Amino acid sequence: MDQLEARVLAERGEHATRQREGFEASLRAVEDEKMQLKKKVAGLEAALKLTAEKFEAEQKSFQTRHEMQLGSEKQANLKLRGETAILKKSVNR
Secondary structure, eight states: OHHHHHHHHHHHHHHHHHHHHHHHHHHHHHHHHHHHHHHHHHHHHHHHHHHHHHHHHHHHHHHHHHHHHHHHHHHHHHHHHHHHHHHHHHHHO
8 A cells, every 4th residue: 555655656746747737838838928028019019110210300391391482482482472562564565
């Protein structure tokens, strides 16, 4: 009976050891996957940041070009008004 009990205890110990090793391997795999996901998230965040910065730069450039165009149009309008006023004066004389 003692041999049977010893064998059962040994088998239980081996079974517990295999379970623990399996659990630890599974835990390592999950930790590795977690690390890979963290790296992927960091890469995506960096790409998003660059995209946002590029968008902001393009928006500022567009706004600057638009303001320059409005300024040119304003100057052209003032010039045309002045020329129109001169023409009206010369026609009315």
